[in-house]
Amino acid sequence: MSSLGAAIALAVITIAAYAALCTASPVGYCRKCRGFGFKIKQNRRGRIVRGRTCRRCDGYGQRIRLGRHLYNVATRLHREGTR
Numbered sequence: 322m323s324s325l326g327a328a329i330a331l332a333v334i335t336i337a338a339y340a341a342l343c344t345a346s347p348v349g350y351c352r353k354c355r356g357f358g359f360k361i362k363q364n365r366r367g368r369i370v371r372g373r374t375c376r377r378c379d380g381y382g383q384r385i386r387l388g389r390h391l392y393n394v395a396t397r398l399h400r401e402g403t404r
Contacts, residue, residue: 343388351378358382 350356358380360372374380385393 339388343386343392347386347389348383349386351375351382351384353377354382356382 351358354360354375354377357375358378359374362370362372364370375382378384
């Protein structure tokens, strides 16, 4: 029984830490362009040049974290339901 209690406590601590992270920093780096906003390419000579604008983040280099997205959806649903 104690291992189950420890697992539940660990899960609650992990969720609370992720919620604090989403509150403190609601955006993270785009996974596709790694926060640059564009794809890094090499030309024929091997020099690194700027490529096309990232389609996933539209060139911002940031994405909304999953927890913050879920919070925004719940807030919007509550606001629209109580009008």
